[in-house]
Amino acid sequence: MRLDPDSGTIEGQWLLLVHHSPGRLRVRADCFRDASELADRVRGELGETQGVFSTTHAPLTGSLLIEYSPDAADVESLLAAIVDSAGLDGIVDAKALSHSRKAPAEHIVDGVRRLNGLARELTGAGLYELIPAVLTVTGIYSLVANPSQKGLLPRWDNALYWAYSVFRDGVREEEREEDVARVSGAVAFRPRPHV
Known part of the structure; x- marks a missing residue:
């Protein structure tokens, strides 16, 4: 499993942190594309997490939108829960990855x-x-x-x-x-x- 931000290539299964603002978290992974049982399992586990209001799955892009209370849940624990329940290799920040690519x-x-x-x-x-x-x-x-x-x-x-x-x-x-x-x-x- 390898992550090479300079070339923009990611080998393995990584969770891409697309966007985060307090109360809203959007992540993406290839394993969440289409009608993924894995995405449904992650949504179910996040639904049981204290402070999470809703989890929306976009099968076309493979993204999950998690709406939560910043007072009751922190983003690090949510990301760790997604990586653990989906069996992913780690987390990659989309902004850092796009800035590190060569023009x-x-x-x-x-x-x-x-x-x-x-x-x-x-x-x-x-x-x-x-x-x-x-x-x-x-x-x-x-x-x-x-x-x-x-x-x-x-x-x-x-x-x-x-x-x-x-x-x-x-x-x-x-x-x-x-x-x-x-x-x-x-x-x-x-x-x-x-x-």
């Missing part, structure tokens, strides 16, 4: 970095060198083979501009990485002389 842009950046490493391993040059080379060849070919600049090929001047732009940005990025590696987290401190 889609981070996945794209990681993929491009892996692709850059693969290109460097195969050709000895990274994407910052290969893409400008391809764009330069495309621009020259477009100038020679398509002087009217009509058709599917990009205009030669656009291709050369983007070749320069990608190469320039790549050089800047590599210089930034070299600076970070050189400093490696340590900043030299020079005290100012007292006058």
